[in-house]
Amino acid sequence: MSADPRVSIHPDSTVLMAAIAARLITKLVDIQDRHGEATVVLTGGTMGIGSLRAVAESPAAKAVDWSKVNFWWGDERFVPADNAERNARQAHEALLSRIPVDPARVHVPGSTDDFGSPEEAAADYARRLADAAAAEHAADMSDDRPEHPGRLPRLDIVLLGVGPDAHVASLFPEQAGIREKELTVVGVQNSPKPPPGRVSLTLPAINTALEVWMVVAGEDKAGAVGLALAGANPVQVPAAGPRGRRETLWLIDENAASRVPEQLVRKGPSGA
């Protein structure tokens, strides 16, 4: 089962970041009320990092028990761990350094400090995800617990930015990563957007998430957003591929929404 996209349009990128932050905080509190802990997969990019900054600046952020949030990344740049291009470093500066996280729950893909290639770092990240799934399975006391653990833990929310070329995470149009059907994580050697080396969750891995939130602002993304929501092939338009099992939510600003198919745009009470 996967959820058809739902689109929520906000006036501009500042309002959008604040709205994403408010939603994320509320969602994490809800999940923690039900399950005790929550798992979120972060993204890099302007909206991804800006929204984390908005979370840190919100007084409501104190409602979340950050020590019981598991953090993973949808993709990471394969450069030294302290490089300013690392998505995790940017997330750390925007949010993680400002809240009381449990470092054991922060799972960053490996860097060039520890691995010789993006593929090696990808295999390590896939192993850590599988270990988390096994630990979750072992702790599950429910009667309907599956016989074997899966390769991924329960991913409550996956956040994804979208590039102007419609890439998501580090899955780029027409490249091997977006075609991957078996692996949960791939190494990327030739990203068209620098830096060339990256580690990325695959589409089948992303699509195990309960909720996928696509967070996008700006006129330069309007073509990618329009094509993705019109149902393009994910091999050409990777942003068309992600689907949450319960919710696929496009949180976008008016500039990014200018080419969204009319029938997907929610009208206000006046129809305006």
Ligand SMILES: O=C1O[C@H](COP(=O)(O)O)[C@@H](O)[C@H](O)[C@H]1O
């Ligand atoms: O390289 C990346 O780009 C995308 C989108 O970034 P943006 O700056 O155009 O918003 C991002 O989602 C991804 O995580 C990142 O590695």
